[in-house]
Amino acid sequence: MKWIYILILLVVAASTSGCVDKNQAEIPGQTPVQTSVSPGGSAVTPGYVVTPAATGTGAVSSPTVSPAPEDLFGTESNLSAIDTTFNDMNMEITLLDSI
Amino acid sequence: MKPTNIFRILTPLILALFILSLFSGVVAAQETAREQYEKTKEQYQVHKEKFDNTRKQFEDAKKLFEDANKRLKNSGNKSDNRSKEELMEKAREYILKAINHTEAQLQVMKNRLDNPENKGILASDATKIIDAHTAQLEQLKGNVSQATTIDEIRAAHKELAGIVAKINLETRYFMGMVLNHRIDNFINQTDNVSAKVDDAIAKLKANGTDTTELESDAAEFKNKVREAKDIQAQTVALFATHSGFAADGTVTNEKDARDFLKKANELQRDTIKKLKEAGKQLIEFGNEFRKLARGKEKVRVSEKDELEINGEATTTFTAK
Numbered sequence: 001m002k003w004i005y006i007l008i009l010l011v012v013a014a015s016t017s018g019c020v021d022k023n024q025a026e027i028p029g030q031t032p033v034q035t036s037v038s039p040g041g042s043a044v045t046p047g048y049v050v051t052p053a054a055t056g057t058g059a060v061s062s063p064t065v066s067p068a069p070e071d072l073f074g075t076e077s078n079l080s081a082i083d084t085t086f087n088d089m090n091m092e093i094t095l096l097d098s099i
Numbered sequence: 100m101k102p103t104n105i106f107r108i109l110t111p112l113i114l115a116l117f118i119l120s121l122f123s124g125v126v127a128a129q130e131t132a133r134e135q136y137e138k139t140k141e142q143y144q145v146h147k148e149k150f151d152n153t154r155k156q157f158e159d160a161k162k163l164f165e166d167a168n169k170r171l172k173n174s175g176n177k178s179d180n181r182s183k184e185e186l187m188e189k190a191r192e193y194i195l196k197a198i199n200h201t202e203a204q205l206q207v208m209k210n211r212l213d214n215p216e217n218k219g220i221l222a223s224d225a226t227k228i229i230d231a232h233t234a235q236l237e238q239l240k241g242n243v244s245q246a247t248t249i250d251e252i253r254a255a256h257k258e259l260a261g262i263v264a265k266i267n268l269e270t271r272y273f274m275g276m277v278l279n280h281r282i283d284n285f286i287n288q289t290d291n292v293s294a295k296v297d298d299a300i301a302k303l304k305a306n307g308t309d310t311t312e313l314e315s316d317a318a319e320f321k322n323k324v325r326e327a328k329d330i331q332a333q334t335v336a337l338f339a340t341h342s343g344f345a346a347d348g349t350v351t352n353e354k355d356a357r358d359f360l361k362k363a364n365e366l367q368r369d370t371i372k373k374l375k376e377a378g379k380q381l382i383e384f385g386n387e388f389r390k391l392a393r394g395k396e397k398v399r400v401s402e403k404d405e406l407e408i409n410g411e412a413t414t415t416f417t418a419k
Contacts, residue, residue, distance in 0.1 A: 070382055070385065070386075071382065071385070072381070072382075072384075072385040072388070073292045073295070073381055073385075075285075075288075075289075075292065075377075075378045075381055076378055076382075078281075078284075078285050078288070079285070079371075079374060079375055079378050081281060082278065082281050082282060082285060082371055082374070083371070085211075085274065085277055085278045085281050086278055086367065086368075086371060088207060088208075088211065088274050089270070089271055089274035089275055089277075089278055089364075089367075090271070090364075091150070091204050091207065091208075091267075091270055091274075092267045092270070092271075093157075093197065093200055093201055093204060093263050093266075093267060095197055095256070095259065095260050095263055096161065096164075096165070096193075096256075098253070098256070098257075099164070099168075099190050099193070099194075099252065099253055099256050
């Protein structure tokens with residue numbers, strides 16, 4: 001009885017201190033509905049699950065991106081980010097020669 | 100309940116709360132990182148969407164002006180005041196849309212450079228250059244709105260063309276620096292991947308598994324990465340000369356700047372091609388690795404940065 005009481009208290013304590021129910025949106029394997037938009041280069045392609053990098057620093061850097069099963073090392077998502085940056089590099093406005 | 104019983108229950112509870120409070124800091128930090136990441140991503144999306152929208156508006160306005168210009172020329176009546184007035188309004192609209200589009204391009208670039216991931220990669224404060232261009236464009240917008248003659252409109256267009264030419268070159272230069280930074284990061288990561296790949300092969304070999312295919316994929320992967328590294332070294336050396344650009348990234352000579360960017364662009368394209376080939380090779384490695392894991396599907400790199408096969412008996416390969 002005492003242990004059940006302690007267990008209930010622990011669950012309540014855990015949820016109030018923020019250790020439970022915080023990362024439910026990041027269930028591994030779920031595919032966020034995202035296009036290959038790249039914030040500062042960190043592309044997220046469909047099939048990848050974003051999880052914030054273990055921190056302590058509070059810096060954004062790139063949150064780690066859990067790769068799709070066929071991309072063991074997550075290199076494809078990084079390559080996609082590189083592609084997006086390359087495309088942004090070629091932004092160019094073409095005006096008429098004269099009016 | 101006796102005081103001793105209360106004490107016996109409260110002691111572990113307080114201890115548990117203390118331990119959990121230590122973890123809550125980590126959870127909070129993770130939330131902050133995620134929130135910042137999401138915020139950066141949203142901001143980029145907003146700027147990119149605005150860039151795409153303004154491009155469409157600009158292209159539409161440009162076409163309307165060209166059509167009006169053609170109509171006036173074809174009519175043969177160049178003294179038709181109504182048509183001339185219409186043409187002037189179309190020209191004004193076209194220039195204003197061009198300014199909006201240019202400002203949107205500057206904002207995409209600024210967003211990239213403001214990203215904490217890219218902090219410190221430029222020797223100069225590029226955002227100051229971007230802000231100066233934006234102020235220039237805003238002033239020009241005012242001039243165009245108040246212009247009363249076609250000559251004033253033409254002068255504004257000429258001035259805009261000069262600013263846009265510089266912005267186009269500076270965009271390519273600054274974004275080229277950002278791209279170099281991303282490529283360098285990727286190449287650095289491949290060293291870690293190579294270590295994991297080697298470790299996995301060594302351990303499979305030690306178990307008596309035939310790793311010929313894996314070794315071939317790994318060798319090809321490393322070969323492509325080496326080629327990419329060589330090209331990237333040339334790119335970095337080229338950027339160190341920044342021909343046609345001052346040290347702060349502003350254009351000093353348009354022709355030199357254009358030639359420099361053309362070479363840089365070709366090199367970066369080649370590097371990306373090699374890296375993509377390396378990535379493809381890595382996928383081949385992963386497929387072969389799965390085969391050797393006897394069809395077990397749960398082959399992955401764990402959160403602890405280990406290459407794992409989760410099957411009847413879990414085998415974990417840890418990078419050294």
